Amino acid sequence: MSxxxxxxxxxxxxxxxxxxxxxxxxxxxTLTPDASMSDDNMDHNLVEWAEREIFGSHPRMDVEWESDDGLSLRARYHNDIWGDLSSAWTFTLTDGKISHFEAGPG
Structure with a gap:
């Protein structure tokens, strides 16, 4: 259940x-103007990463677990590049917006 x-x-x-x-x-x-991200412990250019991994790949993210503070998730993630995988996401917020997020295997 998502x-x-x-x-x-x-x-x-x-x-x-x-x-x-x-x-x-x-x-x-949802992001601060200077937001950053990393994937599999490697920093990436956020705009390039989003174009490839999100906007160019028909993603679907179904959250299965959320931490008590709501800043860490485990989700089933699907896109045309990687297919189906379990992923972990951690977010840092600044003034109510995401200033950094990390994605990786979950």
Whole structure:
């Protein structure tokens, strides 16, 4: 059962919704102007990563677990590049927006 609509942090809930809708405007609205990210412990250019991993690959993120503070998730993630995989996501918030997130195997 997906927790997508029940996530406790509004910015994280909006991020997941934007990923699933492949909505550029909504995704960038969840992030601070200087947001950064890493994937598998490697820093990436956020814009390039999002174009490849989200907007160009038909993603679907189904959250299965959320930490007590709402800043860490485990999700089933699917896209055209990697297929289906278990993924872990950790978010850092600044003034209610995501300033950094980490994705990796879950």
């Amino acid at each position: 927790l997508n609509n029940k996530l406790s942090q509004p910015a994280v809930r909006a991020f997941v919704a934007a990923v699933n809708a492949t909505d550029r405007k909504a995704l960038w609205a």
